[in-house]
Amino acid sequence: MSAAFDEKVHNTLADANLQLAIYRATGRLIDHRKHAVAAAALPDYQELRTAANALKRHTIDHLDHYLEQFEANVAAHGGKVVYCQDATEVADFVLGLAKQRGAHLIVKSKSMTTEEIDLNERLEHHQLESVETDLGEYILQLAHQRPYHIVAPALHLTRYDVGDLFARTLGVANETVPEKQTLIARAVLRQKFLAADIGITGANFLLADSGAVLIVENEGNARLTTSAPKIHIAVAGIEKVIPRAQDLAVFLKLLGRSATGQALTVYTSFLSGPRRAGEIDGPEEFYVVLLDNGRTRLLADRAKRESLYCIRCGACLNHCPVYRKIGGHSFPWVYSGPIGAIITPQFLGIEHEPSLPFASSLCGACAEVCPVKIDIPKVLLDLRAEAKRNEERKGVNRLERLAFRMWAWVMCHPRIYEMAAMVAAGVAPRGNGKWLRSAPAVMNLPPVRAWLSQRDLPPAPAASFRELWRKR
């Protein structure tokens, strides 16, 4: 485990308020989902999961075809698709367009993809004001923090934190009632919406047959972002495309229920191109940025390709016993929880945080709740194997590998195993399980110290299992 990861995990575990906040929020989301996908509410839930998985598999396996189809249909409705390989290309495109149109103010709705490329920071570096408008994201932007959770970005902050933050950054009275805090944000952001030149959103789905982007949300900020300014730019990963508008009947039933337990989120916007002749309002220009940023690297690996099926519902975070203890900010990148543990090393390269795939108990809860049936534990195991192969190549941890090879050899030879066990049991002191800790010099060996920091070696029993068995 890297020192930074280790430190963040320990800080989170030591913070009782934070532990309670994470537990409560994820617990509530677990509960909401449970009711929403129960047989009484959604009898064909399992069939829908199977259908969603098949649709994603088909689309990802023929991604080039669907990207080109999507692009042609966006153009047919008067919009434009812009392909970008990385963060710099997205920022350059937005900056170039802003300059051409004399734009200064950008409103943004929640988008993990733009978090991934630090778009706000890049735009603000060039004197463009870029304002997050989802309440949680707005709070985080004022606090200069990144999202704690894919769907509940500010779940780690209390209303008192928000009261202090608004008072400090907006110069308003310190309000601690969420209704009043929401009204403060609404008033500030309403002015931004009405003055903004450009609206930037993410996309939950890209419809290849329609050339449309689909955005789900609850607050209305994405609707305002795509309705008020003259220019709408949607930024989406290339994996977001699905074949047909009609496939939404499958995906929409799963997304809201898995995320927050809602049958549908409050607003579901299906947007294809700029305002048409006769339509009264809406943007005059419509762009879809298709971002690679490491996705094609992942695509090349047939076994792990299914990581790209993710629809970002966040259910795997809520149900993960590890996420529920170590929280979102312990993870090295914007994507946290089980899905973060599998896509971070694949987007950024496994060297980025090689210990990440190991931070899991492989309990399988994530795979059980995943609406598109990604086998996350299997991908984690593949990534562990990859990380170990890398270590082997680099020649690190030779001692560990030697020890395991010896262990394997002993385990394959029952008589030697029995002798070794007898010797070990004879040497070991009885009683208190912490005996190894008090042995001279043992704690000075780094691997032993790391091992013992979390566990004890139990004392040897008076008789081994084999001895007991023979006596029967």
Add this chain to the structure above:
Amino acid sequence: MSREAILNKVRTALGRTAGQGIAEPPPVRLRVAEVNAETRLANLLRAVEALAGKTRRAATAEDARAYVGAVLDGRSAVASNAPFLRECGIVDLAGVQSGFTDAAALRAICATANVGITSADYALADTGTLVLLASPAEARLVSLLPPVHIAVVPAERVLSGLDELFTILPDPAAETSSMVLITGPSRTADIEQILVRGVHGPGEIHVVVVG
């Protein structure tokens, strides 16, 4: 150019060549439930109310007009250009402005009006959802900027759910640049998971079904 670079990387990763055909996609999965009209209406009203929306089953256009008048109670309102609102006489109610075709004028009135009144192209019974397609009759901002939204929907426009919507509207992009599904009042739970209504969109929603 990035377009070619990305498409080439995708094709290489998948072992495909440019212009190569594709396998048959999984079949469209639409299961339209057979629900009789009365049950459908009852489901719609119940679902809207479960989301803290208000409902009215209006037997006649006159009844709908009276309900909207009572909700307005003298407050200012902007109504969309939907012919159905005119048929119901709602655009003639005191304080209601309608007939905007200019974006700037419409935005100005929507930003100050207390109530926005629209019709809906469809309503989805099982989720309590309004479906609005942008057109000369329906602007986007009327159901979005004012703090209260009233939707007046003909009963025959009530569908069972998403599957029926996508069965009768397989290609929404052919009709409009914007189709929005509205399911209850605007809400958030971003601060301590405490539910607050009326964040950026209307915090109060009325669904009036006529007929």
